[in-house]
Amino acid sequence: MQIETPPSEKPYEKPEGERRGLVIVNTGDGKGKSTAAFGLALRAHGRGKALKIYQFMKVPTARFGEHRIFEQIGIPIEGLGDGFSWKSQDLEHSAQLARDGWARARAAILSGEFFLVVLDEITYPLIYGWLPLDDVLATLRARPKEVHVVLTGRRCPPEIIELADTVTEMTKIKHAFNAGIPAQRGIED
Secondary structure, three states: OOOOOOOOOOOOOOOOOOOOOOEEEEEOOOOOHHHHHHHHHHHHHHOOOOEEEEEOOOOOOOOOHHHHHHHHHOOOEEEOOOOOHHHOOOHHHHHHHHHHHHHHHHHHHHHOOOOEEEEEOOHHHHHOOOOOHHHHHHHHHHOOOOOEEEEEOOOOOHHHHHHOOEEEEOOOOOOHHHHOOOOOOOOOO
């Protein structure tokens, strides 16, 4: 490890631009995409901002850790899918669920009622061809100027990355799963 001297001066100038809603993308093969989006949701909720979380791959009855705590503190989270694609009994049904869920998410974004809308795991229905990329792009461009949108998932389409204001790629350096350690409640759910 290299020891550094802490900065003694501010390392950047304060931007002079207009405050507006951002499009934020968390993508990549590393852990933390949804977790980072949920952290933003908690931050917004802590400031009394209206928000909504849509999960494109989770079932509506999901009871993962985030669902339990968000329910307790009053953050609305909605599962729109039917789980992992490899568990699906009917991929056309999965695609229809994604399209129906997108209609709800799109309406929430365009309504202007929410400070923040999280589109968790939306990249999967996009790259599977279940959702029209052009409609997602048009919605992001047409959203009211104060609405922030976070999109998560692996292999985010380059067109969304180009449109986004902030893009973070989570890079997997090492993962316990690859060492044979299974997912654990409270860490990966």
